[in-house]
Amino acid sequence: MGRANAAYYANHDPFGDFTTAPEISQIFGELIGAWAAVVWGLMGSPAAVILAEAGPGRGTLMADARRLTARVAPDFHTACQVHFIETSPRLRAEQAKRVPDAAWHDDLSSLPDGPLILVGNEFLDALPIRQFRISDGQWFERHVRGTAFLDIACPSPPALPADEADEQGILEQNEPAERFVAALGHRIASQGGVALLIDYGSAQNPGDSLQAIRGKRMAPPLEQAGEADLTALVDFGAVARAARRGGADVQGPVTQGAFLTALGLVPRAIKLAAGRPETEAAGIMAAARRLAEPTAMGRLFKAIAVTAPGFPPLPGFSA
Known part of the structure; x- marks a missing residue:
C-alpha cells in the first residue's frame, strides 16, 4: 500500500479521482483559519508560531485560511510561519502556486522548534495499513x-x-499513523501547541476498510497498483491512544458536521451566497450541506484535536 500510493501521488493528479473538503468549498479553509486564530489566542498569542499542514493537497485549505486570517486576524497572520509536510514533488509544485511563502518537509521531524498549530485533513487515511x-x-x-x-x-x-x-x-x-500521532503528541506536550486532524473513520477498529478510487470510481484495491488512490478508515480510538502515549491530551473526536456547524458553517455560507446569482448561490449552499449533512460527509468524517496537557476547551469541541 505504501509503495502503491507513493507511485500514485508521484505520477497522478489525485484530484482527478476524488474531491476533498477544501476543494468542495472555500468555507472549509476559512473556518479552519479562523479556528487556528482562536487557538493561537488560547496559546497566549506567541510572537511566532509554526502553522503546519500535513498532506496539504493542492494547498487550497491553507490558501483559503491565510486569505481569511489576513483580513480578520492580522496579528495571528503575521505571527505564522507556514510549513507543509509533503513528499510528492508534483503536489509541492501545486502548493507553491497557492502558498508561495511555505517551507516544505518530508516528515514531522524537520519542522522548526516552537509552538505549533498543525492541521491534517485526509492525511492519515492514505498511510499504509x-x-x-x-x-x-x-x-x-x-x-x-x-x-x-x-x-x-x-x-x-x-x-x-x-x-x-x-x-x-x-x-x-495503521502503524505509520500511530507513530506520526505519537510523535506529534510528544512534540506538542514538550513545546506547546494544538493539532487538528480531520478524516473519515470510526471510533474503533473499522475491520476491513481498504478501498481504491480510480477515475472517480471504486476499484479493486489490488488491481493496477500505483494507478489508484488507496485509503482506509481511520481508527480514531487508536489515534487518541497514540497521542496520549506521546504525552498529549485529546479533545474529540466529534463529527465533521458538528465541528463545522459549531464554527459557523451555515452563517458563513449564507453570507457568501448573498447577492450572488441564483445558480451560484445554490451551489454555495449545496457545498455547505455536502460538508455537514450526515448523509454526505458530516457523519463519516470526524475531527480530533491533540493538545498540550491541560489545554482549555477548543472551538468545535466544547460541550
Missing part, C-alpha cells in the same frame, strides 16, 4: 501475492482488540 484476521483463536496476517490476498499465520498475536473484528474476523492497524 496492515490487516490481520482471527479465526478460531488463530491469528493470520494478510499479505499480497500478485493480485490476490494471502493470509499467513502469525508467530505471535498482534496487540489488537479481537472483539472489534468485523464479520470476516478482520482488523486493521
Whole structure:
C-alpha cells in the first residue's frame, strides 16, 4: 500500500479521482483559519508560531485560511510561519502556486522548534495499513501475492482488540499513523501547541476498510497498483491512544458536521451566497450541506484535536 500510493501521488493528479473538503468549498479553509486564530489566542498569542499542514493537497485549505486570517486576524497572520509536510514533488509544485511563502518537509521531524498549530485533513487515511484476521483463536496476517490476498499465520498475536473484528474476523492497524500521532503528541506536550486532524473513520477498529478510487470510481484495491488512490478508515480510538502515549491530551473526536456547524458553517455560507446569482448561490449552499449533512460527509468524517496537557476547551469541541 505504501509503495502503491507513493507511485500514485508521484505520477497522478489525485484530484482527478476524488474531491476533498477544501476543494468542495472555500468555507472549509476559512473556518479552519479562523479556528487556528482562536487557538493561537488560547496559546497566549506567541510572537511566532509554526502553522503546519500535513498532506496539504493542492494547498487550497491553507490558501483559503491565510486569505481569511489576513483580513480578520492580522496579528495571528503575521505571527505564522507556514510549513507543509509533503513528499510528492508534483503536489509541492501545486502548493507553491497557492502558498508561495511555505517551507516544505518530508516528515514531522524537520519542522522548526516552537509552538505549533498543525492541521491534517485526509492525511492519515492514505498511510499504509496492515490487516490481520482471527479465526478460531488463530491469528493470520494478510499479505499480497500478485493480485490476490494471502493470509499467513502469525508467530505471535498482534496487540489488537479481537472483539472489534468485523464479520470476516478482520482488523486493521495503521502503524505509520500511530507513530506520526505519537510523535506529534510528544512534540506538542514538550513545546506547546494544538493539532487538528480531520478524516473519515470510526471510533474503533473499522475491520476491513481498504478501498481504491480510480477515475472517480471504486476499484479493486489490488488491481493496477500505483494507478489508484488507496485509503482506509481511520481508527480514531487508536489515534487518541497514540497521542496520549506521546504525552498529549485529546479533545474529540466529534463529527465533521458538528465541528463545522459549531464554527459557523451555515452563517458563513449564507453570507457568501448573498447577492450572488441564483445558480451560484445554490451551489454555495449545496457545498455547505455536502460538508455537514450526515448523509454526505458530516457523519463519516470526524475531527480530533491533540493538545498540550491541560489545554482549555477548543472551538468545535466544547460541550
